[in-house]
Amino acid sequence: MKQINQDFFARNTLVVAKELLGKIIKVGNVSGMIVETEAYRDDPASHAYNKTLRSKLMYDTWGHVYVYFIYGNHWCLNFTTEKNKPGAVLIRALQPLSGIDLMKKRRKTENIKQLTNGPGKLTQALGITNKFNGEVIGKHIKVFDNNLKFEIIQTTRIGISVAKDLPWRFYIKGNPWVSKF
DNA sequence: TACTGGATTCACT
């Protein structure tokens, strides 16, 4: 399996979000296949809309890990994109592949479907916190190519984004780990 | 220094 290099992320955010589907994320001995992503660009729904200390990574880097905390409870995992524009792809759901026992322990559940079917869940299962924020992809969080073919659905999150050029959410059709939100 | 709201999840009804 081939590891993805930084150039993969130096492209249009929507293209990266779409092509990340089916790729493998590996952190230590825990890994999973990406089954749902969300593209964030320079729109009012995104942290990228205002350049702040937090969103600086989205402006200045590509192929880096961007982790932030929300709702007092949850971490969200993003990969930054595009060389000359702000952008990032939120990883919304994974299909667990290895290290499942450790994921169950971290998530405190035996239900495999509940391990990584949401943005906050998968970071917990993978042990991702802001200690990885700003790291280049490949250091601790690795992404591998996986030559699988599947049907991809594009959609939007109506009511949240007022961005143009929608849609910007992608998931693998029929995969049980796609989040319901 | 204080206030506000959020790229969510879970328990409960």
Place this chain on the structure above:
DNA sequence: GTGAATCCAGTAA
């Protein structure tokens, strides 16, 4: 279907 938990970054002062 509804609401609580929970805390950090951004903003205003």
